[in-house]
Amino acid sequence: MTNSFDDLETAGCIFVIGSNTTACHPLIATRIYRAKERGARVIVADPRRTQLGDLADLSVHHRLGSDVALLNGMMHWIIENGWHDQDYIAARTEGFEALAATVAGYSPQRVQAITGVPADDIKKMAELYATCGPAALLYAMGITQHTTGVDNVKSCCNIALLCGNVGVAGGGVNPLRGQNNVQGACDMGGLPNVFTGYQPVSDPAVVEKFSKAWGRPLSDKPGMTITDMIGAMLDGRLKALYVIGENPKLSDPDWNHLQHALNRLDLLVVQELFLSETAQVADVVLPAASVAEKDGTFTNSERRCSRVHKAIEPVGNALADWQIICKLATAMGYPMDYPGGPEQIFDEMAALTPKSYAGMSYARMGLDGLQWPCPSADHPGTPILHTQQCARGLGKFHAIEYQDPAEMPDPDYPYFLTTGRMFAHFHTGTMTRISAHLDAEQRTGYVTIHPDDARRLDIAEGDLVAITSRRGQMEAPARISTNVPPGNLFLPIHFGENPANMLTNADAFDPLAKIPEFKVSAVRIAKAQAA
């Protein structure tokens, strides 16, 4: 997030796109509720009907995967009415002319035809966003899990820059992070092309710095993403995989494809809390300590790095992940030992991460944490990014044309399928389905289907529905609801016995970010034959 949770409450307008906030980020929804009750205008754009949408000033349901068109349509109307912030654009951005030329082709009527959102609603959204500022834009996986994920994100940035909302209190472009430490995993260099703090592996000075610090020559060749690794497993280039705290067998697209890939490995090592679907097919399973059983830090969506404290001893012989990694490294001939524990590791990391974490320490963090960038020990942390200028200097507009998702419904596969989370469960369900109170809330998978479609296919509430895509077939009980539009289905991702990713498309991913298009597949459905 460029801005902070506290800051959301000062927004004049909050525009939520591709986020079921009350279910997936409930305590962020609290801030939206508060802003609304104080008088902020709330716009929600989502292909599905959501709880937040029902409470919004304006709620629209754009067709799956049509986000770029919707945002271009809003920008078209903003520019046509002169609501854009011309001083801000002149002082702080570049590329406006190209953007204006592109969005000129997205009249509200044309965008209505693409997105299904009435032209009047597009105009009203544009007006609310542009004239009730400062406007905060919030998005989640509904924006990113598309073949056009990067285009979608850039379009969000475009509209924020257009109205002068980047670098101001109450504004910003605010992706809501889905995992407790996904921000931290990225910040710590858990990516194939960067070390900590996004220092590129292709920069010789950076490689030299880390080589020196770690006492080993390091590769300057960017590595493979998960998506690339699966391909490399299949064609035999990747022979061993060490998976820590992940369940790719359930979370990655196209279950069958991944199953083949994992089978071809010489060695699969899984470090986990539970015998997850992925751990079950591993050669070695290493038991890890949970959040309550270790010290360390997490970094949240608003870049706040906070401490977790060890509350209990690990169960059985489980060890903290850092202890296991130290053991493995040492056994492989690289002695790794941190007698000072996580704090010593943190200090080593901070010293190598000058721009963002260098000024942080356990002592300074306390219980409130610190928001990066925090470059020096006297720096208070940064609640709002880009207040003076953008990271690259001038904020760049990207002129982006709308493209259809990789798969659109056709006569063979006439339904749109989208996937996501429901409020009581989390990700692949390994943590939530064994929790009595969460399991009680939802015990089985389901597929949400519109009453019109259900009636036509003679499907009643709870009937087993067979869903088929070009990748595979699975069954789930029907939940009949107007929360999805006709012609659309929703499958929650938490249920291994009804694996949504039997159906999703591993070949369709964003060319740059390599994010799979979980949010759009084409499927056909039928009432399942009784066994």
Add this chain to the structure above:
Amino acid sequence: MDLKFVPSICSYCGTGCGVLFEVLDGELVGTLPMKTHPVNQGKLCIKGWNLHEHINSPLRLKHPLLKTFGRFTKVDWGKAVDVTAHRLKEVIAAHGPDSVGVLVSAKMTNEENYLAQKFARAVIGTNNVDHCARL
């Protein structure tokens, strides 16, 4: 009779709510919201309130497991680490460091993520490091 309240951060979504673990005689008996935490200000969602339940689950892995002839057997840490290190070294010797991939975790701490990518880059010698940010 030992009762403690230990501050921590919820390990579900990326909001980062402040929690207190209620620990009685070394046993985790509950999770409650930290009232003065800047993020959640004394409130939690259903997942946060039940954070202790998955930690206390009888299904937690308690021992390293090694698969031989298609079956898992419990082993001690010495054996598990030796076998893993040995087989990783074999793969590296035969196919080079880029034939190994490491998936780090959005659920681990920063310190652990830092060490995991250090392990991939300095110990194995590859930049094949990724995690599930996209998923």
Add this chain to the structure above:
Amino acid sequence: MTPIQQQVKNWLEEKRVDIFLAYRILDGHPLPHAFTREHIEETAELVTGPARYSLEKFATHIASRYPAARIGMVARDCNQRALNVLRVWNQLKDGQVETVPVTCCPSHLHHHADCSYLEPHPAGAVKQQLGQAPNQSLAEVEAQPAAERLDRWLYEFQKCIKCYGCRNICPVCFCKECSLEHAELIGTGHLPPDIPIFHLVRAVHMAGRCVDCGLCEDACPAEIPLRLLYRKVNAIVKDLFDYETGSGDTLPPFSILGDKPTMSPMPLLAAAQE
């Protein structure tokens, strides 16, 4: 040492109590803390606030594992009322908990009452227009025309994210099985939860129980003015049964635990004849 710190130290040393629940500041945050003889030096760090946790709920957790434990705690009015309820419901034994009374946050409205609601944040303009502002009296809410009142409550319930925080934080919610989790009564798996049944079921169960401590409202991510609802049910209990919830004198009129119902039919009969 402050007089309270000294008193707690004495109580522990004299074995008047085995454990004492109060607060301690950690990195600027007041957190609940259990003081013991083993770490008697920590009593020098004891504070009485300003944050408010349900210390009596923690006391019941200790008591269920150590039935003979003698527990001390600092108690504001709301803690004391909750202790009274827990005692009459047999969650704590008579005399098991000894309290050091502390005054609540100073307020010009009431010199001796609880903290967060005497001077609550005024409700925003849109909440005043659409919902129920938390700082209203029951009379003000009931002065709203019925249809408008219903709409306002429905708006508030519509925001519920079903965290169960109102129940989880409640000092007097201790049932092993909870009606809120009976699938036959309340549907599962969707947001918002069934409206208005989820909130009304809880409200009914607060009759004769709710001590008006306000912790549920503090914990509500949707900032629903739950306390107004529970005040209403307890006003009904007072009218019909002349029972003062939280006073701790007797079991409330709805106790049907044991061999026979203890609910007295007379007041209901009288109400029916009115």
